[in-house]
Amino acid sequence: MNKVIVIGGGASGMLAAIIASESGAEVLLLEKNEKLGKKIYITGKGRCNITNACDKDTFFENVVSNPKFMYSPYSQFDNAGIVRLLERGGLKMKKERGNRVFPVSDHASDVTAALKKLLDSAKVKTRLNCEAAEILTSGEGEPDGKPHISGVKLLNGEALEADRVIVCTGGLSYPSTGSTGFGLSEAKRLGITVTDTRPSLVPFNVRETNYVEEMQGLALKNVSVRVTDSKNKVLYTGFGEMLFTHFGVSGPLMLSASALVGDEIRKKPLSLRVDLKPALDQETIDKRLVRLFEKNKNKQYKNTLSEILPKTMIHPFAMISGIDPDKKVNEITKTERDGIVVLLKSFPLTLTSLRGFEEAVITRGGVSVKEVDPKTMESKKIRGLYFAGEVLDVDAMTGGFNLQIAWSTGFVAGKAASISKQ
Numbered sequence: 234m235n236k237v238i239v240i241g242g243g244a245s246g247m248l249a250a251i252i253a254s255e256s257g258a259e260v261l262l263l264e265k266n267e268k269l270g271k272k273i274y275i276t277g278k279g280r281c282n283i284t285n286a287c288d289k290d291t292f293f294e295n296v297v298s299n300p301k302f303m304y305s306p307y308s309q310f311d312n313a314g315i316v317r318l319l320e321r322g323g324l325k326m327k328k329e330r331g332n333r334v335f336p337v338s339d340h341a342s343d344v345t346a347a348l349k350k351l352l353d354s355a356k357v358k359t360r361l362n363c364e365a366a367e368i369l370t371s372g373e374g375e376p377d378g379k380p381h382i383s384g385v386k387l388l389n390g391e392a393l394e395a396d397r398v399i400v401c402t403g404g405l406s407y408p409s410t411g412s413t414g415f416g417l418s419e420a421k422r423l424g425i426t427v428t429d430t431r432p433s434l435v436p437f438n439v440r441e442t443n444y445v446e447e448m449q450g451l452a453l454k455n456v457s458v459r460v461t462d463s464k465n466k467v468l469y470t471g472f473g474e475m476l477f478t479h480f481g482v483s484g485p486l487m488l489s490a491s492a493l494v495g496d497e498i499r500k501k502p503l504s505l506r507v508d509l510k511p512a513l514d515q516e517t518i519d520k521r522l523v524r525l526f527e528k529n530k531n532k533q534y535k536n537t538l539s540e541i542l543p544k545t546m547i548h549p550f551a552m553i554s555g556i557d558p559d560k561k562v563n564e565i566t567k568t569e570r571d572g573i574v575v576l577l578k579s580f581p582l583t584l585t586s587l588r589g590f591e592e593a594v595i596t597r598g599g600v601s602v603k604e605v606d607p608k609t610m611e612s613k614k615i616r617g618l619y620f621a622g623e624v625l626d627v628d629a630m631t632g633g634f635n636l637q638i639a640w641s642t643g644f645v646a647g648k649a650a651s652i653s654k655q
């Protein structure tokens with residue numbers, strides 16, 4: 234019977250531990266927090282978007298980094314696999330807009346509870362408040378000279394023996410949940426390549442802080458956005474919801490944009506254009522403005538804007554339009570009105586940088602997939618060492634795809650690590 238230590242009790246670690254134990258291994262799950270799955274509690278705004286009930290092609294289209302690496306793990310354990318497993322743990326699930334799967338209860342804690350139930354029935358030993366400090370290897374007895382796993386040393390100095398170690402310690406995002414990069418630094422120390430890491434699915438800082446600060450908290454629904462580089466090349470377009478924050482822009486649209494323009498923004502600031510009236514063309518908007526201005530002839534420009542814009546946007550909009558906010562509407566010229574139309578269709582902001590790991594849904598980059606066998610998740614450099622979840626250089630768009638990566642890779646690592654040595 235293989236002795237397997239799983240480091241990290243997040244989504245991938247719990248899955249790996251359940252499967253390794255159900256497949257016949259003696260499993261010890263180490264989690265440095267006081268409870269399992271701390272990150273799961275905050276996923277999907279506390280509701281946990283468990284997976285996406287899409288077809289196979291859509292899944293791979295939504296994996297941004299190294300989708301090909303996911304072919305084997307996803308074919309071994311896909312979205313239906315995690316739904317079946319969680320059902321076995323007593324969880325009832327529902328499908329929402331965009332095929333997003335959530336617990337019927339809308340409580341992320343119920344996902345962790347189902348996993349906990351499966352861990353208990355698989356008789357996985359769990360140690361909480363238990364931080365791994367070092368992965369132990371030995372080179373003895375291996376004909377090919379490859380080092381192999383011998384155990385894990387804990388922060389308290391205790392050394393635990395193991396035949397296999399599965400590293401499920403996450404990336405660097407939301408470090409407050411426990412993912413502080415242990416797996417990445419240990420991989421580097423052991424001579425395994427770790428690709429450049431940076432935050433992804435993360436808000437942006439913008440240059441126009443004076444304007445956005447005024448609009449802080451404003452959510453714009455049903456808008457179109459376009460992100461272009463300095464040569465006007467379109468890098469991202471999307472339709473949906475965005476949010477203004479005290480430093481810049483966030484919300485589903487902007488998080489998705491960050492996953493696709495993150496490399497470009499490192500080089501130079503990017504231009505963001507927000508179409509506030511995507512359903513209307515310029516001519517229709519102009520006609521509407523003419524009617525509005527006729528109806529409100531003696532009103533000030535700023536007071537008339539309240540009929541077409543959210544309250545907190547009026548002052549910034551008026552300033553950018555270059556028209557005196559106190560000007561009477563009947564004094565607004567045709568050229569000025571044309572400017573208003575353009576601004577409604579193309580409200581300008583400058584994206585200067587991504588926010589940090591503290592606010593990032595995921596980490597881009599990680600343990601190089603070139604050095605991990607996709608059929609087993611075993612390191613090609615160290616025998617008996619496995620990686621699963623966000624620690625790997627694989628990431629996806631929002632919609633349940635990142636947790637699916639954790640479930641699929643956790644499953645494969647758990648299964649493979651349980652197979653006894655020949």
Ligand SMILES: Cc1cc2nc3c(=O)[nH]c(=O)nc-3n(C[C@H](O)[C@H](O)[C@H](O)COP(=O)(O)OP(=O)(O)OC[C@H]3O[C@@H](n4cnc5c(N)ncnc54)[C@H](O)[C@@H]3O)c2cc1C
Nearest residue numbers: 241243244245265276277282365403411622623633635636
């Ligand atoms: C706000 C937010 C919302 C999200 N919402 C969704 C969503 O709805 N759907 C979706 O698909 N994805 C979502 N994600 C992404 C998803 O949560 C992650 O991709 C996923 O949790 C990664 O799982 P993991 O097991 O690899 O890592 P983690 O969940 O980060 O787990 C790693 C665990 O390892 C432990 N650990 C670290 N170092 C050590 C050590 N040295 N010793 C012992 N334990 C250690 C940590 O404490 C932690 O519990 C969201 C992420 C965030 C931040």
